[in-house]
Every structure is written in structure tokens, then in C-alpha cells.
Ligand code: SRM
């Protein structure tokens with residue numbers, strides 16, 4: 001244990017829960033058997049996150065349940081660990097059925113390229129994990145104070161090095177898994193370990209990390225993965241279609257708390273370069289950075305515990321020196337790179353090997369059948385013919401992937417039959433570039449609506465854009481129901497951050513490439529005021545922009561932010 005941890009005067013309650021948890025077991029096994037409540041104990045709620053689950057309740061039904069003197073309608077949300085967001089068609093079919101049998105039925109693609117299912121009653125939690133396990137899927141470390149789902153540039157057609165980089169994402173995820181066998185014992189009924197030395201964990205020890213830890217990998221020039229919003233971002237350095245190595249960026253993170261100036265969103269800072277031809281060095285560098293955060297991150301105040309605060313406290317030179325000391329080699333100077341876009345390539349694309357990819361528009365990543373669009377049925381039919389893999393994007397999107405030339409017409413036919421081609425083609429540019437976090441009714445932290453509201457707000461905004469002849473502009477717009485930043489609103493050209501029911505802070509001045517955070521323009525706006533403001537801003541943009549100037553750049557030039 002490092003000096004820093006030993007002298008820490010008052011550990012947060014979560015630190016104590018982790019340390020006395022017996023390898024993240026707590027009393028989870030017993031709690032699952034308690035039929036008197038749909039919930040689990042407070043301590044177990046903290047631990048279950050490390051197993052990829054959150055205990056939530058249906059906030060729409062709180063009042064009604066309270067009136068009937070019933071406990072809240074508790075249910076679990078389960079988040080899968082899918083590094084780089086890749087599923088085979090067989091796995092997708094399994095996911096479809098698990099969603100139908102055990103959850104609300106909606107498959108939610110998240111902003112970290114994975115899947116969440118909601119509304120899983122306690123009695124269904126174990127069967128859900130078992131069914132996922134049968135499909136070789138797990139939820140280990142999808143949440144909790146550990147390394148989370150490793151994200152990676154999603155579009156294989158973008159670069160010949162995509163497969164290589166994607167494989168790194170899976171290996172990083174494996175390397176940083178905790179050693180405890182608790183997941184297998186509790187959820188999959190595997191025998192209890194008698195010799196605990198088998199799960200000794202040199203990386204996480206019994207403390208795990210001070211806070212969640214996120215890693216993402218980008219392949220320039222596209223930054224669709226929003227690499228700089230991660231605790232640790234890797235930026236591929238490529239020459240003549242050969243992967244040379246990665247620039248290493250640390251200290252990204254978006255969470256903040258309204259009214260607490262000590263908390264803030266931050267983009268990661270590039271601190272050096274590691275060559276990729278020596279795997280050992282790359283993996284050692286990543287592992288070492290995690291250990292530095294483990295030893296120096298704040299364990300007293302969880303609001304200040306992310307790596308971004310550790311970096312701002314100790315400085316980049318300290319990190320570089322510690323890496324050299326602990327790993328035995330120094331990071332090389334960062335190499336030049338350029339991001340010039342941040343997009344999902346909607347429609348058909350072909351890669352260098354002649355394989356085809358179709359990127360579908362899925363609003364807020366919600367896969368379900370509505371009255372007008374049988375999206376879930378269509379995707380099951382596509383998976384059923386086994387000719388396309390499923391790749392999720394960090395914009396809550398889906399790529400039907402790795403399709404052979406001879407199978408393209410078949411898939412296209414299904415997309416056409418279910419009107420998904422038209423659905424994708426006809427979605428406006430701003431809608432395709434939008435993200436909304438989950439928020440109500442499941443998120444316990446939501447202050448305002450997000451994924452249930454943004455589609456309606458966008459319809460109004462589209463009308464304004466059309467009126468100002470700006471409807472072709474691919475403005476990046478994102479909304480969250482609170483300042484935690486799950487939809488990365490601070491990295492958008494237009495960001496809405498919920499402050500209370502029906503009220504949002506409006507953020508402007510972010511760039512198109514994801515290399516500049518936006519800033520608050522006006523606070524606590526309701527829908528009518530938002531639309532009035534945007535009407536004027538769009539009018540000025542149309543009238544005064546320089547050719548090719550993005551909305552975010554124009555907003556910055558106009559100083560559309562609060563002083
Ligand atoms: Fe998040 C907490 C949903 C991506 C920052 N996030 C939550 C919880 C679990 C609420 C809670 O703690 O009780 C939300 C569950 C809602 C629900 O009902 O499902 C939640 N976060 C999501 C997802 C599903 C949003 C989405 O609609 O896609 C994303 C799941 C990602 C995944 O698959 O792992 C999601 N969350 C993010 C991102 C974006 C990213 O990582 O690219 C961020 C900002 C980046 C960052 O981490 O700084 C993010 N989530 C947070 C925070 C603020 C953390 C902080 O440093 O302050 C919280 C609150 C917390 O940890 O205390 C949070």
C-alpha cells in the first residue's frame with residue numbers, strides 16, 4: 001500500500017465497503033435470496049456495480065407505490081462488458097431473447113459501445129447473467145471502481161488497421177479485469193474458492209481504484225470515439241496504413257456537480273507516445289498509469305477522485321516520471337496527429353478487403369419495436385441469417401458489419417422491408433449527430449428528462465434549422481438529464497444539461513472534432529426559451545458565418561458563453 005493511501009485521514013464509505021467485501025462478495029448471495037424485498041442492502045448496492053449491475057427503481061411509479069404503501073418498484077439495470085462493441089450474430093440473438101425474457105425488452109446501446117438492459121427483477125438477475133454467460137457474454141467490471149468497457153473506433157471501413165486496434169481494446173480489457181472469482185460464484189453458481197491466494201490481485205488489491213476508470217482508442221482523423229473524454233485515451237499513430245504506436249492522453253472526464261466549482265469536465269492531455277511494435281511496453285504503460293491513479297487518486301472525496309483531479313493536483317511531469325520509475329522506460333515525445341471529423345458513417349461503406357458495413361440510425365440507442373418502426377424485429381431477422389456481425393458505436397449507433405459482397409443484397413432487402421434504409425436516410429443531419437443519456441425513469445440521478453424528451457425537442461429544432469436553410473448542417477447536439485455527462489454534452493456544439501424538471505443549461509462553443517469543451521451560454525431554460533434562443537443564434541450563424549465555419553466555431557468567435 002502506498003504512503004498516500006496509508007495516511008489518508010478519512011476514507012469515503014465506499015472505500016470501507018470495498019475493503020471489507022471479501023473480494024466483492026459482501027452479502028450479495030444472501031441478499032438475492034431475500035424475497036421480502038426487491039432491493040439489496042446499501043453495501044451490496046455499491047458492490048453489485050462491480051458485477052455490472054445497478055439497483056434502480058421506476059421513478060415514474062414512486063408516487064403511486066408510496067400511496068399504496070408499497071416499497072419502490074426495484075429492478076436491476078445490467079450493463080455488458082463488450083470491449084470495442086462487437087457481437088457475433090449468435091450473441092445478438094441471445095441478447096434479444098434475454099432482453100425479452102428478463103428485462104423491459106428494450107435493448108439500449110450506450111455511449112460506451114455496449115448494452116444495458118433495464119427493469120430486471122431480483123429473481124431474474126441470476127438467470128439473466130447465466131443466459132448471457134451461455135452466449136459468452138459477461139458484465140464483469142462494466143460498472144464500479146475499476147477499468148470499464150474499453151471503447152475503440154467503431155468503423156472497420158475507416159482504416160486498414162482497424163482490426164489490429166480493435167484487438168488491443170479486448171486485450172486491455174482482459175488485462176485490467178479484477179482477479180476475484182466472486183462473479184462466477186454468485187451469479188453462475190461456481191464452487192467457492194477455498195484457496196483465496198488464487199485471486200490475489202496485484203493491481204486492484206482489496207481497494208480497487210478510487211473511482212471508475214475509462215479507456216478509449218481513436219483512429220485519426222475520426223474522433224467518433226471521443227477519445228479525450230476518457231481517463232486514458234490512446235490515439236493511433238499511423239504511417240502508410242501501418243500502425244506505429246499510440247499517443248497517450250490522460251485526465252479526461254466529464255462529470256461535474258451543479259454549483260460545485262471544484263468539479264469540472266476536462267479533456268485528456270497528451271503526455272507522450274508508446275510504440276505498438278513492442279506490445280509489452282504499451283500494456284505496461286497502460287497498467288502503470290492505472291496503478292498511479294490507484295495510489296494517488298483521492299479516496300476521501302469521491303467527487304474529486306477521478307484521474308483528471310489526480311493529474312491536476314500532481315501535474316503531467318509527475319505522471320511521466322512515475323511511469324518511467326514504475327514501468328522502467330519513459331514515454332517518448334508525442335507524435336503529430338490530426339482529428340478532422342467525429343462521425344458515424346451512416347449508410348453503406350466498404351472496407352479495404354471488400355467487406356460491407358451498414359451504419360443504421362438508432363435514436364438514443366434504443367432498440368425496440370414502435371408503432372411505426374419494427375427495429376427490434378428487423379435486427380433479429382438480420383442476426384438470424386448469420387451474415388452480419390453487430391458493432392456498436394460510442395454514439396449509441398449500430399453497424400451491421402463484415403458482410404460479404406454476396407450477402408449484401410440479402411441484408412439490404414431486409415433493411416428495405418422494414419423501412420430502415422429510409423429511416424436512416426431521412427433522419428436529419430442534426431438528429432443523426434445527437435446523443436441523449438438514459439435519465440428518467442430509471443436513472444436515480446436524473447434531474448430532467450433526456451432520451452424520452454430529446455426526440456420531441458429535435459423536431460422543433462429541425463423546423464428552426466429548415467426555416468434558416470441550415471437543415472444540412474451536421475451540428476453535434478447532445479442532452480443529459482443531469483451534469484454527470486453520460487451523453488458527453490460538454491463535448492458537443494450544442495449541449496443541454498438538465499437542472500430540474502423541464503429545465504436545461506444551454507452549452508455552446510464546442511468544436512466538431514471533440515478537441516474543445518463547450519461552455520455555459522444560458523442557464524435553466526425551458527423549452528420555449530431554448531427555441532427562442534436557438535432561433536436567433538441560427539439566424540446569426542446563417543447570416544454571418546465564414547464559409548465552412550462550423551456552428552461551434554462560429555459560437556466561439558461570437559463569444560456566446562457566460563463570462
Ligand atoms: Fe454514466 C452514472 C448511464 C456513460 C459519467 N451513468 C451513471 C448511472 C449509472 C447513474 C447512477 O450512478 O446511478 C446511469 C445509469 C442510467 C440508467 O438508468 O441506465 C449512467 N452512463 C450511462 C449511459 C448508459 C448513458 C447512455 O445513455 O448511454 C452510459 C453507459 C456507458 C457504459 O456503457 O459504460 C454512460 N457516464 C457515461 C459517460 C460517457 C462516456 O464514458 O463516454 C460519462 C462521462 C465521462 C466520464 O466518465 O467522465 C458518464 N455516469 C457518469 C457519472 C459522472 C462521473 C464523474 O466523474 O463524476 C456518473 C455518476 C457517478 O459516477 O457518480 C454516472
Ligand code: SF4
Pocket residue numbers: 437438439440443444445446447450480481482483484485486487
Ligand atoms: Fe443519469 Fe445524469 Fe447519466 Fe443522464 S447524465 S444517465 S441523468 S447520471
